[in-house]
Amino acid sequence: MVRRHLHALVLALVGGTLLKLAVSGAYKQYVKVGLKPYLIAAGIVVLAVAAASLLARRGPDHDHAHGHGRFDVVWLLVLPMLTLLLIAPPALGSYSAARSGTALDAASSALGPLPPGDPVRLSVLDYASRAVFDDGRSLTGHQVTLSGFVLPGEHGWYLVRMVIRCCAADAQPIKVGLAGTLPDTLKANDWIAVTGRYLPGRTDKDPVNGEPIPYLTVVSAAPIPAPAVQYES
Amino acid sequence: MTRPAPTPAPTRSRPRVGAVEAFLAVLLVAVLARGWLVAHTGSPRVQTWLTIFVSIVLQALPFVVLGTVVSAAIAVLVPPSFFARALPRRPAVAVPVAGVAGAVLPGCECGSVPIAGALVRRGVTPAAALAFLLSAPAINPVVLAATFVAFPGHLEMVWARLGASLLASVAMGWLWLRLGRAEWLRTPERPELAGLSRGAAFVAACRTDTAQAGGYLVIGALTAATLNVGVPPKLLHAVGGQPVLSVLVLACLAVVLSLCSEGDAFVAASLTQFSYTARLAFLVVGPMVDAKLFAMQAGTFGRRFAVRFAPATFVVATLSAVVVGAVAW
Numbered sequence: 151m152v153r154r155h156l157h158a159l160v161l162a163l164v165g166g167t168l169l170k171l172a173v174s175g176a177y178k179q180y181v182k183v184g185l186k187p188y189l190i191a192a193g194i195v196v197l198a199v200a201a202a203s204l205l206a207r208r209g210p211d212h213d214h215a216h217g218h219g220r221f222d223v224v225w226l227l228v229l230p231m232l233t234l235l236l237i238a239p240p241a242l243g244s245y246s247a248a249r250s251g252t253a254l255d256a257a258s259s260a261l262g263p264l265p266p267g268d269p270v271r272l273s274v275l276d277y278a279s280r281a282v283f284d285d286g287r288s289l290t291g292h293q294v295t296l297s298g299f300v301l302p303g304e305h306g307w308y309l310v311r312m313v314i315r316c317c318a319a320d321a322q323p324i325k326v327g328l329a330g331t332l333p334d335t336l337k338a339n340d341w342i343a344v345t346g347r348y349l350p351g352r353t354d355k356d357p358v359n360g361e362p363i364p365y366l367t368v369v370s371a372a373p374i375p376a377p378a379v380q381y382e383s
Numbered sequence: 384m385t386r387p388a389p390t391p392a393p394t395r396s397r398p399r400v401g402a403v404e405a406f407l408a409v410l411l412v413a414v415l416a417r418g419w420l421v422a423h424t425g426s427p428r429v430q431t432w433l434t435i436f437v438s439i440v441l442q443a444l445p446f447v448v449l450g451t452v453v454s455a456a457i458a459v460l461v462p463p464s465f466f467a468r469a470l471p472r473r474p475a476v477a478v479p480v481a482g483v484a485g486a487v488l489p490g491c492e493c494g495s496v497p498i499a500g501a502l503v504r505r506g507v508t509p510a511a512a513l514a515f516l517l518s519a520p521a522i523n524p525v526v527l528a529a530t531f532v533a534f535p536g537h538l539e540m541v542w543a544r545l546g547a548s549l550l551a552s553v554a555m556g557w558l559w560l561r562l563g564r565a566e567w568l569r570t571p572e573r574p575e576l577a578g579l580s581r582g583a584a585f586v587a588a589c590r591t592d593t594a595q596a597g598g599y600l601v602i603g604a605l606t607a608a609t610l611n612v613g614v615p616p617k618l619l620h621a622v623g624g625q626p627v628l629s630v631l632v633l634a635c636l637a638v639v640l641s642l643c644s645e646g647d648a649f650v651a652a653s654l655t656q657f658s659y660t661a662r663l664a665f666l667v668v669g670p671m672v673d674a675k676l677f678a679m680q681a682g683t684f685g686r687r688f689a690v691r692f693a694p695a696t697f698v699v700a701t702l703s704a705v706v707v708g709a710v711a712w
Contacts, residue, residue: 156402157594180438188445195448196593202586223598228409230440230601236417237424239434245427250616253653316646317442319435319611322653359620
């Protein structure tokens with residue numbers, strides 16, 4: 151019986167962790183927002199299987215067929231669950247951004263007209279796409295507001311957002327150079343909101359992959375707390 | 384023979400701490416040691432490693448659960464005679480049929496491993512189950528749609544991915560028919576399901592599969608996170624211009640990164656300094672062979688199987704990508 155009970159308890163830990171992360175929103179630091187219903191469904195199924203296993207009247211039991219003393223891989227599931235519950239590692243930030251090249255691809259956004267607003271709120275991905283692929287045409291004459299964390303670059307600070315498609319394993323940074331005055335207490339990984347204008351004609355080459363990094367002339371900048379959803383997609 | 388009385392015999396019959404007690408003790412110690420754990424995982428490198436590790440597990444778990452529920456349903460509800468009737472009798476014909484059938488399973492690769500295991504246990508010829516295992520994560524509509532979105536204006540990338548993935552999975556099925564040996568495959572029978580009611584057998588199959596596939600997923604995620612943090616992305620960009628090397632490098636990168644097949648097209652799209660053929664190799668190899676899949680395949684089919692199957696699949700998938708790439712571009 152021991153093996154069945156152990157499996158049921160570990161699965162209960164797994165199901166409970168999935169539900170807790172989905173409800174608290176902490177899952178957003180690791181996977182895309184759209185995964186929430188799948189996490190909830192999987193959590194419920196796993197909890198139900200665990201409960202049914204614990205409550206079941208014992209049937210014919212063949213646990214001994216699996217050999218005592220052999221390490222049961224189910225133990226390994228405890229590692230990520232306790233890491234999530236007790237350590238809760240943060241969303242990827244400037245460490246990852248510094249290692250990877252800016253990952254603009256023409257695919258990432260449809261370059262229509264700017265959304266309404268003054269200043270216009272744009273994602274870093276949208277801003278950088280418009281600046282690089284459209285030579286900033288749709289940006290001229292508008293003030294824009296971007297938010298992200300900062301990363302020290304060769305000529306000053308970059309504003310960065312990590313973009314994920316499934317989970318943090320596929321995260322890639324989008325970088326925008328900041329020209330102008332910034333709070334002087336800034337340190338790597340701090341979150342700021344900046345309002346400014348497109349700076350034509352200036353780009354950096356990303357030291358990692360040689361891709362262009364467009365610039366923004368900062369009009370105002372203020373520190374902000376890290377948002378609930380730190381990734382763009 | 385008797386041993387001297389005072390020394391207890393170091394045998395298997397030594398009283399064991401119950402696994403349940405051990406589990407509770409681990410939880411208690413971990414909770415008590417929380418402060419220490421947090422204090423010793425504060426460096427950005429370790430945090431990045433941990434974040435990627437738990438992200439891969441979290442991303443994959445819903446698909447593992449889906450896969451195990453489907454495989455438990457196959458094990459309990461579908462009689463073996465169904466597959467005998469549904470698939471062509473000749474294995475050489477069953478392989479391409481099973482490969483194409485992979486298109487109906489929406490999801491990424493973690494779910495297809497337990498399903499393929501259940502198919503083999505239900506009497507599906509292994510070659511056909513393996514073709515399904517390889518094709519399902521690569522050619523289902525969700526993955527092809529993601530590829531379409533990631534490569535706008537390059538519809539040929541979608542067709543090339545579909546063609547090269549099907550080609551590789553069918554070729555692997557046929558290769559298994561010619562060279563595969565039954566003794567390499569270890570699909571454990573399920574004695575614990577015998578004699579249970581349908582409902583109890585379903586629960587038992589779900590529990591065992593989730594526990595096992597989940598455990599091996601953790602091994603794979605640990606490996607993938609370690610490689611992800613250990614291999615500097617800068618290395619890649621040195622080889623982008625070299626045609627042969629770049630195909631090999633991106634094929635290896637797919638193994639190392641263990642990306643989910645629904646998201647890998649976006650990463651491939653951003654590797655702009657590489658040729659389309661090299662990026663196709665990345666998309667064909669990734670869903671078939673990667674660090675995470677290798678661990679899960681070893682868990683379901685045995686290590687003797689995995690150490691032969693994974694390298695062969697790597698070679699066949701890379702060659703398929705090169706052939707299809709030569710036609711497409």
